[in-house]
Amino acid sequence: MTGQDHGADARGHAVGPVHKADAAESEVDGVEEALALVGRQTRQEPAPGPAATRHRATPWPDARALAARLGRAAPLRSRRVPLDQALGQVLAEPLAALCDLPSFDTSAMDGWAVAGPGPWTIQGDGSILAGHGDASPLPDGAAVRIATGARIPPEATAVIRGEHSRADADRRQLHAEREVIPGQDIRPRGQECRSGDELLPAASLVTPAVLGLAAAAGYDELLTVRRPRVEVLVLGDELLTAGLPHDGLIRDALGPMIGPWLRALGVEVIATRRLGDDAEALHEAVTTSGADLLLTTGGTAAGPVDHVHPVLRKAGAELLVDGVAVRPGHPMLLARLAPDTPRPDPHGPDPHGPDARLPARYLVGLPGNPLAAVSGLLTLAEPLLRALAGRPSPAPYRGPVRDQVHGHPYDTRLVPFVHRADQLVPLHYNGPAMLRGIAAADGLAVVPPGGARVGVELEVLDLPWSAAFAGGGCFT
Numbered sequence: 001m002t003g004q005d006h007g008a009d010a011r012g013h014a015v016g017p018v019h020k021a022d023a024a025e026s027e028v029d030g031v032e033e034a035l036a037l038v039g040r041q042t043r044q045e046p047a048p049g050p051a052a053t054r055h056r057a058t059p060w061p062d063a064r065a066l067a068a069r070l071g072r073a074a075p076l077r078s079r080r081v082p083l084d085q086a087l088g089q090v091l092a093e094p095l096a097a098l099c100d101l102p103s104f105d106t107s108a109m110d111g112w113a114v115a116g117p118g119p120w121t122i123q124g125d126g127s128i129l130a131g132h133g134d135a136s137p138l139p140d141g142a143a144v145r146i147a148t149g150a151r152i153p154p155e156a157t158a159v160i161r162g163e164h165s166r167a168d169a170d171r172r173q174l175h176a177e178r179e180v181i182p183g184q185d186i187r188p189r190g191q192e193c194r195s196g197d198e199l200l201p202a203a204s205l206v207t208p209a210v211l212g213l214a215a216a217a218g219y220d221e222l223l224t225v226r227r228p229r230v231e232v233l234v235l236g237d238e239l240l241t242a243g244l245p246h247d248g249l250i251r252d253a254l255g256p257m258i259g260p261w262l263r264a265l266g267v268e269v270i271a272t273r274r275l276g277d278d279a280e281a282l283h284e285a286v287t288t289s290g291a292d293l294l295l296t297t298g299g300t301a302a303g304p305v306d307h308v309h310p311v312l313r314k315a316g317a318e319l320l321v322d323g324v325a326v327r328p329g330h331p332m333l334l335a336r337l338a339p340d341t342p343r344p345d346p347h348g349p350d351p352h353g354p355d356a357r358l359p360a361r362y363l364v365g366l367p368g369n370p371l372a373a374v375s376g377l378l379t380l381a382e383p384l385l386r387a388l389a390g391r392p393s394p395a396p397y398r399g400p401v402r403d404q405v406h407g408h409p410y411d412t413r414l415v416p417f418v419h420r421a422d423q424l425v426p427l428h429y430n431g432p433a434m435l436r437g438i439a440a441a442d443g444l445a446v447v448p449p450g451g452a453r454v455g456v457e458l459e460v461l462d463l464p465w466s467a468a469f470a471g472g473g474c475f476t
C-alpha cells in the first residue's frame, strides 16, 4: 500500500477525517433506527399452530434492509492505491480531472496545420510529431506537416487532412481540395474536460475504462474504499475436502463456493477455515478475528453440535436477526460482536492512527444446507458487505414468471431461475440441500408468501457473475 487511510465518504459527502464520536453516533443512529423497524414487525401477534416458532423470524425484506442499513452506518475506510491495484474497487471521492483534456490544442488528423486562408507556403521538410513539445508560431499564409496527436502550432487556424490537400510539384505551395472551416480537425484544449471538472462521482466502480480515464486525467493513484475483510468459518465434522462421500461423510460444498462468491462481490476474503464442530475453536475465532465480518456456515439450528448460538451468547454478541421468514434459509442469523472484542489487524499495526476506526464487526451465520446458505448470503451478507464496501445497491427489477411457483404459506421463497424470452423460468432441484438449480441459474426469484401464478412479476436477485448484475466486482 502506498498511502494512508482517510475519513473519506464514498457516498458523496465531504472527504475529511472521521471523528470517533461522529462515527459512533451515526452507527448507533443507523443501527437503532433499523432495529426499531424490525421491532415493529416482530411485535405482531404470532400466528397460532406450527407458525408459533416464527415469532422471532424477521420478515425477509426487513432483514435485507437492516443488513444494508448496518453497513451504511459503519464509517467507510479508504486508501490510496496505485492504478494497477484499483480495478474492481469503488472510488472514495469523485474523480476530478487533474488537467485539461486534451491538455493542448491537438491535431485530430495526419495532414497540414495551416494559418489563415490558402493557398499556403509550405514550411520546411519535416513534420510536427506527437510528443514534441516545442511548436513555434505559424505565420499567416503558412502550412506545416503535422501528425495526429501533435500540438497545434500557435496561430494555426485549421488542419487539412493529407488526402484533402495537394502540394505543387516543387512542394512550395499547398492547396486545399475542399472548403476549409476554421478550427477543423483541431481538438481544442479542454474539449473533454477542464482541470477540476468532476469526471465521475464517488462510489463509482473502477472498471478498465475508469482506469484509462484516470490515467488520461493525470492520476497515478486512486482513493478507493477499502474492501471489507471477511473470514469464512466452515463448521461441521462430517465434511470432507477431497474425494467421494463415504461412511456418512460428505464433501464440503460451501468452502469452495463462499470465498469466490464473496470476492465477486468485491470483498477481501482473509481466510476460509474449517473448524469442524469444535465450539472452542469457534469461540476463539469469534473473539480474536480481525475481520470486518465473520461468516459461518452450518451450526445455526438447535442440534447437539450446533454451536453458533451458544458461542455468540458466551462472546457477548448481540443477535440482531435470529431467523428470517424465508425458505430456504430460515435459521440464518446476524449478530453484532461485542464492541470490546480484540481486533488485531491481520496486516499489522493500523498505520492510520488511533482515530481511524475499523468498521463495526458482525457475524452472519449461514445455515448448513447449501441452498439455504446461498439464501443467507444474498439476504444478509450481500447487502451488508455491499454497503461496507461503499457500493450502491443495484436498482431492483422484476420479471414475469413463466410457470406457476408454489409458495410457503407465511414465508418468502427464493427460487433459482433462468431468463428465457423475457420470462423467468423457475428451475427444479431447488431444495435446501441442493445446488443443482442454483449452479445453472441466472438468479433467484423472490416468491411472496402464497406463491405466484403464471405471468406474475417477481422481484429478481441477480448473481454476481450474471450479466445483469449492476454491482460489477467480477474483475478480481
Ligand SMILES: Nc1nc2c(c(=O)[nH]1)N[C@H]1C(S)=C(S)[C@@H](COP(=O)(O)OP(=O)(O)OC[C@H]3O[C@@H](n4cnc5c(N)ncnc54)[C@H](O)[C@@H]3O)O[C@H]1N2
Binding pocket: 234, 235, 236, 238, 239, 250, 251, 252, 253, 254, 255, 297, 298, 299, 300, 301, 302, 303, 306, 328, 329, 330, 331, 366, 367, 368, 369, 370, 372, 432
Ligand atoms: N428441529 C429442527 N431441525 C432443523 C430445523 C428446525 O427448524 N428445527 N431447521 C432445518 C433447516 S431449515 C436448516 S437450513 C438446517 C440448518 O442447520 P444448521 O445451520 O445447523 O446446519 P447443519 O446442521 O450443520 O447442517 C445442515 C445440513 O447441511 C449440511 N452441511 C453443512 N455444512 C455443509 C457444507 N459446508 N457443505 C455441504 N453440506 C453441508 C449438513 O451435513 C446437514 O445435512 O437445520 C434443519 N434442522
Ligand code: MOO
Binding pocket: 326, 327, 328, 329, 330, 331, 367, 369, 371, 372, 373, 432, 433
Ligand atoms: O431453511 Mo432450511 O434452510 O429449509 O433448509
